[in-house]
Amino acid sequence: MAASTELYTPVMSDALVILGAAGAVIPIFARFRITPVIGFILIGLLVGPYGLGKLVPEHPWLYHVTISDPDRLDIFAEFGIILLLFSIGLELSFGRLWQMRQQVFGLGSLELLGIGAALAAILTGLGQSPTAGLALGAALALSSTALVLRITNRATPVGRAALAMLLFEDMALVPIIFVLGALGPAAQDSMDGLMSTLATGTAVILGLLVIGRYMLPPLFAQAARTKSPELFLAASLLVVILASLATAAAGLSPIVGALIAGLLIAETEYHGEVENILEPFKGLALGIFLITVGMSIDLAVVAGDILKILLATCGVIALKATVTAALLRMMGARRGTAAETGILMASPSETTLIVLSAAAAAQLIEPSTEQFWQIVTALGLTVTPLLAMVGRYMAGRVDTIEPQQRLPDEQEPRAVIVGFGRVGQLVADMLAAHGKPYVAVDADADLVTEGRRLGYAVTFGDAARGNAIARLNLEQATAVILTMDEPVSAQRLVRNLRASYPDLPIIVRARDTTHAAALYQAGASQAVPETLESSLQLSEAVLVDLGVSMGPVIASIHEKRDQLREQLMEEGGLTEKPSLKSSSLHDRSA
DSSP states (O other): OHHHHHHIIIIIHHHHHHHHHHHHHHHHHHHTTOOHHHHHHHHHHHHSTTTGGGGTTTOGGGGGGSOOOGGGGHHHHHHHHHHHHHHHHHTOOHHHHHHTHHIIIIIHHHHHHHHHHHHHHHHHHTTOOHHHHHHHHHHHTOOOHHHHHHHSOTTSHHHHHHHHHHHHHHHHHHHHHHHHHHTSTTHHHHHHHHHHHHHHHHHHHHHHHHHHHHHHHHHHHHHHHHTOHHHHHHHHHHHHHHHHHHHHHTTSOHHHHHHHHHHHHHTSTTHHHHHHHHHHHHHHHHHHHHHHHHHTOOHHHHHHTHHHHHHHHHHHHHHHHHHHHHHHHHTTOOHHHHHHHHHHTOSOOHHHHHHHHHHHHTTSSOHHHHHHHHHHHHHHHHTHHHHHHHHHHHHHHHSOOOOSSOOOOTTSOEEEEEOOSHHHHHHHHHHHHTTOOEEEEESOHHHHHHHHHTTOOEEEOOTTSHHHHHTTOGGGEEEEEEOOSOHHHHHHHHHHHHHHOTTOOEEEEESSHHHHHHHHHHTOSEEEEHHHHHHHHHHHHHHHHTTOOHHHHHHHHHHHHHHHHHHHHHHTTOSSOOOOSOOSHHHHHO
């Protein structure tokens, strides 16, 4: 019994405090439509070792609702970051990363080196030693993967640029730590350790890629046969834990293993199911991390040095925003995209805390310097959601799009096209040709500007954010057509739209038949797989060239399409289409 009580006291009590705080913040802030990021940090500040936890010696009962030992926070923070990086990996793929290689190693390297060098030069000029300036510059140049990718939509130009820079920063984390170690007293040992770790880490990563390619499909296939969500969850957590342990044992960061685990599962046909099951854990993981950030802020130190801390925080944010925006403009980005991305990426990162600890361990900076910049980092993370809002506002100010065609009135029945790339424009052309009013929405300012110049009724908006779609007054919509080439986002948006508008026809572009089945399950009225339609068009061309009359060919194509659609709906778990008051554009606009 004593052993059981001893286990409960330090471990279970802390876990209950953090999970209970996360459970309280999410619904309260959701009710008031406020980002929970600030709430998580404030709660952490309240129940942490520098808040109510400080009063435990005078009031022992507070022990069970606070955390009084700062050292016990590390495991919870690392757990939150690991889950976040795993979920990010799930939404990527090796093919997409390969396509982004120029942005990752071009833009990403320039951003990290440019900001790091600028900060190092300024801090050295303010009295830091050259090695301390280099260490602090490298630490503060990093941006928050956990927050930025949670806030932004990776399908937009801002999201793609931020993702490229953040991926490079995550890959550069381990070399940065070892270079700092090489600058310390035991330089030769650090260099030997660097080469050894790089060799071992490379071998481990290659091993994970090979094992994952051949072991994960049968593992998740077996989980799928049991039709047990719990087994899917257990298998997913097993993969991410083993991958994180493997990279940690090799001397790399566990978050590298978590990201690789997500990428490996993203390559399997079961990634959609894994993502659905893990969806509730994303908010929880972010909350755990942010609560630990709040717990690390010592209000006594802040109050004693408030002016310097505020100046340092504002200076770092201003410099990072300026350098990032200038680099993006040099590489051809629009002014609005450059401004929004620069401001969004301006705050320090959760990995800044890791680099600061490594620099202090290498005796490059004093403990007091480490604590000062830890507080600056925590404050920077706190204002990241506010920076995102400022960035969106500034983007609208510097890159205003003047309408060249009257958009349909909000009260006028019209179709809503989400995504205005090649497919969206073709749908708009066909609707216009048959006299059907429409409005299109896209998060790419370049596409919106070009579309309006050509006379299309298109407006700027990010469909991933609920308020952008809500502003289009879908109560009056004749249908919603989703054309974006983002399978996960499309599936999530269909689910949300169906929950809010049960009678709305939702027609969705699907990547393949598997994706179409998942969209039907999410609530789509019609899901059109690209691979299926190209096969039907090819069959039509073959039959006509062989001399079959056009009438029977068209009839057989329609019959085959209906047959395949019913099959896909059955695979999606539906026996009939979602109930609609009116199932056609003509009926709803009549």
